[in-house]
Amino acid sequence: MRWFPKFGKREKRDAIYSLNDPAFADFLRNEETVNVRGKNALKQATVFTCVRVLSDTLSKLPCKLIQEGQGVQQINDHYLAPILKLRPNPYMSARDFFAALETQRNLRGNAFAYIDFAGNGRVKGLYPLQSEQVEIWVDDAGLFNSENKIWYIVNLKNGKRIKLTPFELIHVKTFTLDGITGITPIEYLKTMVASGKSSAEYINKFFENGVSAKGIIQYVGQLDEAAKKTFREEFESMSSGLKNSHRVALLPIGYQFQPISMTLADAQFLENTKLTIQQIAAAFGIKMHQVNDLSRATFANIESQELEFYVDTMQAIITAYEQELTYKLLLDSEIRAGKSIKFNINAIIRSDIKTRYEAYRTGIQGGFLTPNEARALEDLPPADGGDDLICNGNMQKLTEIGAFYKNKGGGENDGQTADGNTKGDPASTVSE
DSSP states (O other), X not given: OOOEEEXXXXXXXXXXXXXXXXXXXXXXXXXXXXXXXXXXXXXXXXXXXXXXXXXXXHHTSOEEEEEEESEEXXXXXXXXXXXXXXXSBTTBOHHHHHHHXXXXXXXXXXXXXXXXXXXXXXXXXXXXXXXXXXXXXXXXXXXXXXXXXEEEEEEOTTSOEEEEOGGGEEEEESSBSSSSSBOOHHHHTHHHHHHHHHHHHHHHHHHHTTTOOOXXXXXXXXXXXXXXXXXXXXXXXXXXXXXXXXXXXXXXXXXXXXXXXXXXXXXXXXXXXXXXXXXXXXXXXXXXXXXXXXTTOOTTTHHHHHHHHIIIIIHHHHHXXXXXXXXXXXXXXXXHTTEEEEEOTHHHHOOOHHHHHHHHHHHHHTTSSOHHHHHHHTTOOOOTTTTSOOOOTTOOOGGGTTGGGXXXXXXXXXXXXXXXOBTTOGGGGOOO
């Protein structure tokens, strides 16, 4: 009898590598540079920026419970409303809760939250879990005679292990190959992330050394080991470090300094760094202006890029959260009745005030948006009489075009319509 773990942290005591195994290259490289998994990846500036943008974008969207049917209405009297919108648990706000989930999802590929149920079956709270503490076990072989084929094993810090069913956890993934576990972009971009991290370390050491080049000091003659050590220490103390930058180093007669290090330009450092930033940002679905690369950004296209960011990146992420929360937190009867959990995307695609007001004017004059609905979108209180649909009085049905030109009474009523209005009077164009 054997279970098959699909995700989790397992101990490896002995490891055998083939020459074609990518892990063999990791074994030969510096472990500090290679270790860019999980929280270590945040030490790379571009990864940190991308994860922060995605986390902040999701966490600022209000999460609400809605009822679909004849239109869409927000439900405020449901017990889940304050949990989703304000306080998922007593220890964190809704913003912090969703920010933690989205950060774990991007770093580990999977985000988990424990659902705390009360005795009556209602949800008491939602608690985010550290992804590295959760293992997914799948009964691929059908060894257990049970409808449930997936279990989540949570390894607590006190050494205890808790087994949970899928209905006791919120599980949101990145893109996935099997539909069960998510794959973080960092895993496939490990080389690029490590390269970016190495670049940052190189720059730090470059400036720590006073921007002085490495080189060889040539001397015609013989020096014993003590003399070599003494000269090296004295020369480094005189020429290395920030305090000695832009200072002139003196060499005794008979010594010659030959630089051997490449400059940043020779190493194409800036070009390689820019390429690394672009590739990491593209993998996370982040636009370049969001990582402070404004080389191709203009005042006119920033707004369109924000819309592309929502459509290309955030829409799939938001849909994953909405579907998971709706399925796990609502009853089947509530889902069948049209209830669901949605994020308010207006916080992302909200345009400037002039554009918004023009859109409201079009909607109100078109007769499909009431003034109070427009006021609600601007967080303004309703006004008296603002719940009625209104439209331009010059509008009429296509089948009635020209009807008001007909003279029903004739004679003295010539020039008037059947309702007594003068021809051409805008009021006569209103369709009953």
